[in-house]
Amino acid sequence: MKTTISPPPPPPPTSPSQNYAGPGDVECDFCTGEKFRAVKFCLTCPASYCQTHLQPHYEGDALKHHKLVDPDRNLKEKLCEKHQKSLEIFCKTDDSCICMMCVVTEHNGHKMVELETEREENQMSGV
Numbered sequence: 001m002k003t004t005i006s007p008p009p010p011p012p013p014t015s016p017s018q019n020y021a022g023p024g025d026v027e028c029d030f031c032t033g034e035k036f037r038a039v040k041f042c043l044t045c046p047a048s049y050c051q052t053h054l055q056p057h058y059e060g061d062a063l064k065h066h067k068l069v070d071p072d073r074n075l076k077e078k079l080c081e082k083h084q085k086s087l088e089i090f091c092k093t094d095d096s097c098i099c100m101m102c103v104v105t106e107h108n109g110h111k112m113v114e115l116e117t118e119r120e121e122n123q124m125s126g127v
């Protein structure tokens with residue numbers, strides 16, 4: 001048996017922190033029935049994930065490029081604080097999500113991608 005490639009580290013042990021979503025918590029978008037509390041929000045999907053449903057994002061080649069942030073920044077419903085517009089663009093220079101108004105006013109020359117197309121952007125990153 002050839003085992004030249006070491007196995008990936010085991011996932012973190014399932015702890016009591018795998019809680020059901022409570023008031024004020026962000027729920028996992030993929031749990032059916034009882035919803036677990038989301039531990040991450042994926043900007044690329046975009047969706048919220050509990051620990052269990054987040055696993056493919058750490059294991060799959062296609063998903064590991066996705067941009068994961070804390071779930072309390074629920075960007076699907078969040079508006080730009082300055083312009084009250086939906087956050088459609090991810091500024092790689094600032095590592096934050098911005099609206100179209102921010103793009104033209106404050107992020108001149110920054111490296112930006114549309115949230116849903118970051119995967120394609122990564123494939124042709126020859127900069």
Ligand SMILES: [Zn+2]
Pocket residue numbers: 028029030031036049050051052053
């Ligand atoms: Zn879930």
Ligand SMILES: [Zn+2]
Pocket residue numbers: 042043044045057063066067
């Ligand atoms: Zn994702």
Ligand SMILES: [Zn+2]
Pocket residue numbers: 080081082083084085098099100101102103
């Ligand atoms: Zn804005």
Ligand SMILES: [Zn+2]
Pocket residue numbers: 091092093094106107110111
């Ligand atoms: Zn920027």
